[in-house]
Amino acid sequence: MTEPSVTNAADGPRKAYEIHLDGARAGLTAYVDAGAQRIFFHTEIGEEYGGRGLAGTLIAAALAETRAAGKRIVAICPFVAAYVEKHHDFDDILDPVTPEAKAAVRAALA
Secondary structure, X not given: OXXXXXXXXXXXXXXXXXXXXXXXXXXXEEEEEEOOEEEEEEEEEOHHHOOOOHHHHHHHHHHHHHXXXXXXXXXXXXXXXHHHHHOHHHHHHEEOOOHHHHHHHHHHHO
């Protein structure tokens, strides 16, 4: 088994960071950019890939790249919210979930 790799699939129909394992997509965390914020609203790991810590690897890489891009984080997704509650490395760029952030997600999905 190879090491998992995380890529930003920003050019697709929906923006998401994807995690790949052995050449197959194992999961993703979807986001919407709204101004200076990157709003994470959904994360999933394939059932066959569960229990390997891939969600944590995926979210850590996505948040690190978000920081590098100069964006702030809004964690609507429960996986991302739980990650930032346990890992305080991103407290300085974490914004609260607001009605405006939720509206940005709804608009992007319409």
